[in-house]
Amino acid sequence: MANKCTLDIELDSSVKNNKFFNKISKVSLEKMDIFKYGILNEAVPKKITERDFEYLESKIPFLYGLYEDFIELDKQRIVNLSEEENSKRISETIGVGVGLLYATQLLDVNPNIIKRIAPSEKGKYLDFKISKNNREYEFETKGTINHSKKSTLLKDIAEKKKNSKTKATKCGIITLANKERNKKPSKLVVSDDWDENTENIEIEIKDYFAYYEFYLSFMLDSTYYNRMHKKIEKNNITKNMIYTKRIPHFYSYKGRRYIGQYFDKRLILDLIAQFYHLDITMELLYKRMTDEFGKKQIFMGIDSKIISYLNAGNTEDIKYYSGEKVFEDKEERSLMLDSDGIIIVSSDGLDKQFNDNFTEIEVKARLQYVLNSIKNEPHECGAPCRSKEKEGEPCQKLTFREHCHFHRDE
Numbered sequence: 116m117a118n119k120c121t122l123d124i125e126l127d128s129s130v131k132n133n134k135f136f137n138k139i140s141k142v143s144l145e146k147m148d149i150f151k152y153g154i155l156n157e158a159v160p161k162k163i164t165e166r167d168f169e170y171l172e173s174k175i176p177f178l179y180g181l182y183e184d185f186i187e188l189d190k191q192r193i194v195n196l197s198e199e200e201n202s203k204r205i206s207e208t209i210g211v212g213v214g215l216l217y218a219t220q221l222l223d224v225n226p227n228i229i230k231r232i233a234p235s236e237k238g239k240y241l242d243f244k245i246s247k248n249n250r251e252y253e254f255e256t257k258g259t260i261n262h263s264k265k266s267t268l269l270k271d272i273a274e275k276k277k278n279s280k281t282k283a284t285k286c287g288i289i290t291l292a293n294k295e296r297n298k299k300p301s302k303l304v305v306s307d308d309w310d311e312n313t314e315n316i317e318i319e320i321k322d323y324f325a326y327y328e329f330y331l332s333f334m335l336d337s338t339y340y341n342r343m344h345k346k347i348e349k350n351n352i353t354k355n356m357i358y359t360k361r362i363p364h365f366y367s368y369k370g371r372r373y374i375g376q377y378f379d380k381r382l383i384l385d386l387i388a389q390f391y392h393l394d395i396t397m398e399l400l401y402k403r404m405t406d407e408f409g410k411k412q413i414f415m416g417i418d419s420k421i422i423s424y425l426n427a428g429n430t431e432d433i434k435y436y437s438g439e440k441v442f443e444d445k446e447e448r449s450l451m452l453d454s455d456g457i458i459i460v461s462s463d464g465l466d467k468q469f470n471d472n473f474t475e476i477e478v479k480a481r482l483q484y485v486l487n488s489i490k491n492e493p494h495e496c497g498a499p500c501r502s503k504e505k506e507g508e509p510c511q512k513l514t515f516r517e518h519c520h521f522h523r524d525e
């Protein structure tokens with residue numbers, strides 16, 4: 116099975132004669148693009164609690180698993196293999212992933228200027244927006260395996276546009292994917308409501324934060340993520356908002372350092388629940404999960420340069436940052452690096468950096484934390500207190516991890 120495909124773009128009557136849209140007639144994509152852009156459909160969490168393992172440990176490997184198992188590409192088709200209830204979710208992910216990739220190519224921009232439109236935002240119109248040359252573009256992305264739904268979806272989008280109060284150019288992108296048995300090529304259908312209005316739009320540091328914080332929510336220790344998110348929400352951007360010491364891991368590639376987090380299929384809460392029973396020991400649980408799933412691991416990270424630009428509040432440097440776009444599919448690892456500095460690597464236990472940086476000792480330790488949480492058995496942190504009155508006494512703060520968040524700093 117190929118990992119890439121090229122899709123034709125069908126311009127709806129609303130844009131058929133528009134020069135701007137006629138610039139691109141095809142979109143080429145790699146399978147990894149669908150995951151990387153498709154996850155932007157997930158919400159940015161307002162607050163992550165320390166025991167939210169469903170988010171912190173499970174979400175990325177779960178979504179990656181869906182994408183890996185249920186999406187296939189051949190030359191001209193994106194195939195949604197799922198016959199189950201998650202089929203719709205997969206079509207949606209395909210719609211967002213392909214739609215956003217196309218949007219960045221059409222506008223020729225770095226993906227880091229994609230903005231999500233929060234549901235609560237006034238006069239919400241579409242799902243994502245991108246600003247370029249003082250013009251704002253809003254995008255509604257849809258995905259389906261049912262090609263005959265095209266006209267209904269176009270109507271839905273047109274209806275939404277009518278109700279919109281914003282001045283932006285509004286673009287609808289529908290990805291018509293396939294079931295295996297449907298051999299017709301997949302394609303993109305694009306509609307638009309061209310608007311010559313321009314506004315004075317400057318991209319600010321908060322916009323970049325809004326983009327990268329989604330990825331950071333999986334990497335940065337929850338206490339620090341929550342602090343950062345609050346500041347972004349209040350538009351109170353200060354220096355050093357990303358506490359890099361609390362991003363646990365890194366991956367090196369072509370002389371650059373990407374900081375982020377490793378994930379493992381064996382740490383998915385739902386899967387652990389299948390093997391869990393009251394008397395199970397951690398060792399036995401670890402063994403059963405490993406026998407069943409083996410080592411399926413993912414690293415997600417951000418170029419450390421981007422982090423330092425964000426921490427310095429340096430909008431200009433981010434604006435001119437353009438990383439190389441790379442796809443590698445080797446036996447020991449699959450890797451995708453995008454121009455926004457986001458790297459995603461997956462490995463089945465053969466990559467040396469995974470084995471060195473994300474050891475089985477750590478997998479076991481994290482499995483223990485999840486188990487503590489399932490059993491609802493927190494323990495006292497126990498690290499020596501640093502406050503004057505209690506100096507040296509063991510900390511009594513309850514935690515599911517090794518130490519409480521104050522003491523994980525050291």
Ligand SMILES: [Zn+2]
Nearest residue numbers: 496510519522
């Ligand atoms: Zn403590």
